Amino acid sequence: MDLGDCYRLLGLRSGACFADIKASYRRLAQQYHPDINPGDSKAKEKFIAVTEAYKLLLHVIPQQETAPPSSHSPFVGYQPTKVTHPETPTKEKPKEKPKPKPPSFSEIEQRLKWKTYEHLQQFLKERRFPQAISLAEALAQRLPADAEVRQWQAISYQIWGRALIAEKQPFKAKIYLKKALKTDPHNKSLCNEVQRDFQMLEQMF
Known part of the structure; x- marks a missing residue:
């Protein structure tokens, strides 16, 4: 059973949240x-098929899809207001566009990545290759x-x-x-x- 089968058995689209x-x-x-x-x-x-699909997806999908904002940030819930002098009119300065932040992994993605890596190593060690590939x-x-994830995937294919x-x-x-x-x-x-593996294959014929 591959990952796509799991989603189909549960009546969901691929990539559905936990x-x-x-x-x-x-x-x-x-x-x-x-x-x-x-x-x-x-x-x-x-019932058995649905349960097996659910168990396999539990190893892949994070059980927390959103992280709450940090309560330590001084800007949580803060909305600045414009203050002007009552007697002297002031010209509004043009608003500067905020600079886009460089993309980065969220904490959830990082936890997912390394948790999956641990499972992947365990599956390969136990020679459970279909589960490792999934x-x-x-x-x-x-x-x-x-x-890095692409490298793990390629190595899993080669080992199998x-x-x-x-x-x-x-x-x-x-x-593979x-x-x-x-x-x-x-x-x-x-x-x-x-x-080297292809050379071994040639020797088999």
């Missing part, structure tokens, strides 16, 4: 729960401009490709090795590893 995912799961779980549908095997299968792809979809070579699945291995190169084409060390 609140929507939770609400949809509760509604479907109540609808298909075995206690409500005794003896209905289709309802039971649907996590990496979901994170790359949420943070498409992050070069090498594992597939060991399992004597050369055609599937070739697909090509994905690794396409995802992070400027990573020289990764390219070298993939070239």
Whole structure:
């Protein structure tokens, strides 16, 4: 089950927030729960599938989508008022446009990124490659401009490709090795590893 399947099972669009995912799961779980549908095997299968999709999304979607403003900021709730001298008229100075702040990760995105990285490492260590790939792809979809996330995704593809070579699945291995190169084409060390893997594939034929 990939990430897109999870969203579809819950009746949601890709990238839905945690609140929507939770609400949809509760509604479907109540609808298909075995206690409500005794003896209905289709309802039971649907309940299991919805629950598995919800669990997988919990590893990817942050459970807090908005961060409250810092109570320590002296400007929270502050609205300045214009003060002029009652006897002397003053000319209003042209308002300066505020300079745009450079884009930066929010705290939520940072927590999501490194929490997902920990899960990704654990999945790769346990050789749970489909789950690792789903996590990496979901994170790359949420943070498409992050070069570090793109590198993790490419390495996950390459590791799975090498594992597939060991399992004597050369055609599937070739697909994921090509994905690794396409995802992070400027990573020289990764390219070298993939070239070694392709040499191993050639020896199998």
